[in-house]
Amino acid sequence: MTQFTGAGDPARTLALLWRDPAAVPRRGPQRSLTVDSVVAAATAIAREHGLPALTMRRVAEALGVVPMTLYTYVPGKAELLDLMLDAAYAGMERTDTTGRPWRERLTTVADENRALFEAHPWAAEVAPGRPPLGPGAIGKYEYELSTLDGLGLTDLEMDACLTYLLEFVRANAHTAHAAAAVRRASSLTDPQWWEKAGPVLERYLDPERYPIASRVGAAAGAAYGGAYDPDHAYRFGLRRVLDGLATLIER
Amino acid sequence: MTQFTGAGDPARTLALLWRDPAAVPRRGPQRSLTVDSVVAAATAIAREHGLPALTMRRVAEALGVVPMTLYTYVPGKAELLDLMLDAAYAGMERTDTTGRPWRERLTTVADENRALFEAHPWAAEVAPGRPPLGPGAIGKYEYELSTLDGLGLTDLEMDACLTYLLEFVRANAHTAHAAAAVRRASSLTDPQWWEKAGPVLERYLDPERYPIASRVGAAAGAAYGGAYDPDHAYRFGLRRVLDGLATLIER
DNA sequence: TTTGTACGCCGTACAACGTACAGCGTACAG
């Protein structure tokens, strides 16, 4: 099952995201849980065991409750993911960089988003079909836009620049986490895998037919100890992102 | 279930990817299918109904066979995804841009990758934990690296530049496709959704508390007719990517 | 030509998933 956000009824989801007091019931027995406790339990599971391990049954078990109980707090799993994402956004650090040069400000934003995905690897995997328009997401948007304010960009350019920067960080985290997830799933470390795959691949791969790929692939493999080094890709990429934005900002 | 690639036994997977003749059996009854027909049927389902609709049962049904039969052609679903991905790579256009300026060459590579994700939207969703080292992927790598050859970059830089460019295209396609998938799943078009969410959101969102977000969000929403325009993000982003690489290449 | 066996195909089965539904008991409104 691919995991979405933004699937359910917008009004209900928004009321939930903003913790609308009018949405809590006035009758019936005392509630044994809270929306926040459900979100917290789900987040803990996703963080510790990955998104595939996040099941309604597991969340319920962690809370000492039967699965169907969760459905009185949350309409379904999609909305729970929305709530988790918004809560994660709300918990992000927001360093005040007023007055600093724009490169430093954007680097801070990038690093803070990277930290988000480090603290919540699952967040890089949920596909935000429609963004969760809760207080966490809006507050994040406001803060991040403020680092681009006053640079002479149009409103549309500000949005485009921010989207561009954030998608880079997100993509980097996604790739990094996919690598980590496959490591966990295959019970074969990266070096072990390459040790097995390398000799076999050599039987099929003709260096004369793929000269550049052989050369560059070997160089990259030797340098990274694998096919991909997320840390290096982040540092390299962030420099490119800032240089790319510079031609727009400093024109 | 999150979809991986590269989960199974490397040797078996590689033999499959390269269509090793030694891997086909010599005994037993005639095989009614081929690996290629399985891959083709699976690809057709993924393309037409999306990755969540790609199930072994459905592939089997399309081939007029019982689910377990597929397992005599393919070790499992993860390997099937590897094969699908490698086949999609193999089918990509590879325009000869020898002698053209590097910006034009890289734009061509980006556009070809974008076309891949347009033809195979599912490909943007599979997480390539470990890349499928088949003829398609290797050929693609060789071709794409050739557009960066002779520019004075080190081998590591060539790999980093290509990775950076491809991750941008991939991330853009992923976001675009997530938006399309949620539209399909929620049975509520984007304008319909905003029409319902807009008034409700206004009740919660205080413009004085989020001045920049309100202003920029409104501008972006009006310009794109939604929160995000993948086409615009691609054109904008590709310019930034090339400008960012320029400071490295033309230093 | 016969026979042993490697191997394709299939029916059944299992565990896990999200969640619909109906019954039961609680606590507030009148």
Place this chain on the structure above:
DNA sequence: CTGTACGCTGTACGTTGTACGGCGTACAAA
């Protein structure tokens, strides 16, 4: 005091990927 709104739960359904064992075919050896 009573009716009812509503939280909690047990059971159940339709999915998923795939393990297992039986059956029959077609090639290798005799």
